[in-house]
Amino acid sequence: MQSKVFEISVTGTYHALLLPEEIVLPFLEKNLKRVQAKATFKGKELTFHGAIQKRNGKYYMMFGKRYQKELGVFPNDYFQLQFFEDTSKYGVEMPEELDAVLKSDYEANEIFESFTPGKKRGIIYMILGYKNSQTRIDKSILVCENLKRGVRNNPELLKSF
Known part of the structure; x- marks a missing residue:
């Protein structure tokens, strides 16, 4: 499914x-609140995942400063957007480093999979915040160790104890 x-x-x-x-209505009618989006502006293209939110009878999607900077848009700049059905498992692309660490640690993976979809995305976004692959590996290992210790508060998952 995709929008125009x-x-x-x-x-x-x-x-x-x-x-x-x-x-948004065709997506919401199929209970698809999370979508994959493709934004285009002056030859640049950005693909991201987002949630369709309803506030005061209107529909919104967050488009943070990081995305704006990456696409090169400022408030009041018009750009093209298109929605696609989000077929990813978590509503966001899983970083390969976290995926590999979770696959190698059964106990941590079981804990991770027991979380709500939003909690899982929060952890994934924490790891995605690191650009360097080795740092992502190190932080993924730290998150898994903390999950097994019983830590559940996202900011504390990245702390060494």
Whole structure:
């Protein structure tokens, strides 16, 4: 499933995109609140995962400063956006480093898989925040060790005890 390409701009100070109802309703009718999105601006392209949120009768999606900088857009710049059905397991791409560490640690993987989808995404995003592959490996190992110690608070998962 995919939407047509549509024009959009960043609105307000919340780094959000005000989404056209005709674009989001077909996804919501199929209970697809998380989508994969492709944004295009002046020859640059960015693919990301996001959630369709409803506030005050309108539909929004977060589009943070990191995405804005990567795409080269500023508030009030119009760019193209298209939605696709999100077929990823976690609603975000799993970093290969975390995936490998979880596959090698049965106990930590069982704990990770017992979490809510949002909690899993939070942990994945923590690891994705590191650019260097070796750092991602090190942090993934640390997260797994802390999960087995009983740590459940996301910021504390990255602390050495």
